[in-house]
Amino acid sequence: MPPMNVVVTVKQIPDPAEPGSLEGDNTLNRSGKLILDEADSYGVEMALQLVAAAGSGEVTLVSVTANGEVSGLRSALAMGADKAVLVSDDAIAGSDALGTAKVLAAAIGRVEGVDLVLCAVEASDGYTGTVAAQLSELLGLNSATFAKHVEIADGKVKVQRQTEAGFDEVVTSLPALVSVTAGVVEPRYPSFKGIMAAKNKPVDQVTLADLGLDASQVGWGGARQTITAVTPAPAREAGEKIVDEGDAHEKIVAFLEELKVI
């Protein structure tokens, strides 16, 4: 089998278990510890498995941040990825999905001989869910999106693509971009050896200027959109709560009757 070189886009995000907040300029507060977006751990695992199946090749991570953060990248390197490109630049703050895709596309351009780009369907914090499509367009790649199963053979990728009604079997030729859903594979936990090795793996840190990108294309200016209001959503009131004493089903039946559902 020919070698398989896979790029995985990974996002470093605030821990979703912690309550999120917005900064004064309405960007997401990213001041706490950032972690590897769980949604991206599936792509990392998928890449590791595909390279292992091909017998040779490399897994390269590409990440975009405004503040030089690497802790999430190290987690993915600890899983087994070979190296990373980290684009870090103050001007990136405020970037929207298209701005992010432009930076990712330029960064992926630095990686040689890419056969496959893997993205998550959507990030856990922003979940615009369009970066994969934007990135494939910018890279001029075929794409198979929303994959819940991925197979590679004879230079082709075959994917089970989730749809509203079920899934479609979709085929495209390499090089290509595939976006994967959570659950496509079971991500491994980094081993102690992996964590130690990750510390010395190469992280190529670059700025927008290194990528030949103009700061006006990204960040707030590049986003060409203005947040006009941030308001608390109306909360739903809780109703009656009872402890089952063996007759809770009667309560439910009475409630359904009252609603004329039965």
Add this chain to the structure above:
Amino acid sequence: MTVSKIWVHAEALDGKVSTITLELLAKARELGDTVEAFYGGADAEAIAATLGAHGATTVHATGDLGGTLLGVPVAAALAAKVAAGAGPDAFLFGTTPDGRDIAGRLSAKIDRPLLSNNVELDVADGKLVATTPVFGGTVNVTTTFAGDGPAIVLARPKSFAAAESGGGAAAVQALDVPADALGGTTIVERHVEESTGPKLDEAAVVVSGGRGLGEADKYEMIETLAKLLHGAPGASRAIVDAGWVPYAYQVGQTGKVVKPTVYMACGISGATQHLVGMKGSKNIIAINKDEEAPIFGVADLGIVGDVHKVLPKLIEALQSRS
């Protein structure tokens, strides 16, 4: 205030227009003077009557795409219209797999931002304004477009009510696809996984099960109950990821949005990502053995109890009535 022309992405399965398309058409009529649809596929004639009855005067249709996945060809065709000055002021998509593929590629092609996951749309100062829930639906962020060029907006299903306009069939017009946009990624086979009975996002009653059911076999209780209530069975992501039920059953941020008359959550904790998909339901019943479970915070009737005790009795009680 309105914008002049809006194009709505029409989606259909087996000649039946999807509900999200009808919801978008209804909203588009409030926002735009002229509402038209665009469609990737060969059977536009079959859906033109429905699209027209919901307010689209025209449907721009690509015709047969030979199985090509919609993103590339439809985005290329729309970008060509924009380049020729024949595009609309705004493109409206559902937050669906095809909607995201086309909108994303279009955004990159015409270099315009997009706003995704919206639940409300308005017009202010002649520009579209979109509202997106963040942090599990606890905060709404309202955003407007800046700069020249069409707006690209994606809205979540169930954000707007579908409504007929009484219009006649939409006129079918050709939407030309550049030849090099065909054949890149092709669909070789379609699989429909939805259960029989009412569709999850259209049912008046949804009965969902979560990890609290304990094991895959116990999901049968959910199906039985859904059937007895003429509803649809749903699921939390935990049991979809565990492979108990297909993804088509998932309710929540990364699954379907449902707004039934009654939503029953059985053994579901009520994580914010689940709540986003169901807290618009008219009435919510929750059964959970943990009295602190967050699902009780949105439940009209909360039962602190064991699903393995409550559900069999409830099923029996309902069976004895019919």
